[in-house]
Amino acid sequence: MSDDTAQLLGPLRERGRWRADRCPIARSLGVVGTRSAMLIMREAYYGTTRFDDFAGRVGITEAVAAARLRELTGAGLLQRVPYQDPGQRTRHEYRLTEMGRDLCPAVLALFEWGSKYLYGSGGAPVTLQHADCGADIHVTTTCSNGHAVPLRDITLARA
């Protein structure tokens, strides 16, 4: 076994002896584990709020967009809010909730990883920076005491 893996503690030490049937990663993937769900969240982070725009900008059919937006709203990542353009009937837009915003590190981690590994010498066509200081954005694994924590120093334990 490689040393560069997480450390399983206590009754979790023998990975062959327990089932990850209540795993938070698996549970999250049950909500946002499709490409279209993740890309709808990307669009929400980029400011998209309207049904037609989600479908068009993600590049999915209206049926898929409707299903995903219904799931993401039902799960609590987006909130459906009425709006009315002048002379038009009332429509609904989709706004990020705190729960939806809190998924941001997961989506941005995919941005960073893809940018690093999937573009060859040319590099990715877009970059993320901190508005205040202009420095590049990174998604990092740290502990509450502020230490950067590599995978091998992470422990998994029963709650």
Next chain:
Amino acid sequence: MSDDTAQLLGPLRERGRWRADRCPIARSLGVVGTRSAMLIMREAYYGTTRFDDFAGRVGITEAVAAARLRELTGAGLLQRVPYQDPGQRTRHEYRLTEMGRDLCPAVLALFEWGSKYLYGSGGAPVTLQHADCGADIHVTTTCSNGHAVPLRDITLARA
């Protein structure tokens, strides 16, 4: 438009005028955008290396496990290495590469998000801590200068 979204800069300012057809998030999802790929990576982080263990511990068929392991190895997240148990024929195990380890924040971000939102009052059954100091693990969005960066202070720009 909500103020709590990323800021699109320069030619990206009008989201309706460009297509995200070379998006790093979408490209990453092309590699690890299935539930089974993500859960195989989880298992690799927990120390799993052998084919049968990946299939059993993720809870997928051997056919799906074989397809995902082939894709993840082909993409460079895992490396196929021969091993031989005494008296057995040579087999192969799958070990994390640096590219595979670098995906860790994306997977752990799903762990943290799911733990926070998808368990009700009982909380998640497992937790992640820093081995050295025991503090909880968090996946955070920061800039190279060390500032914590909320979504609204992130800018997206052409490279």
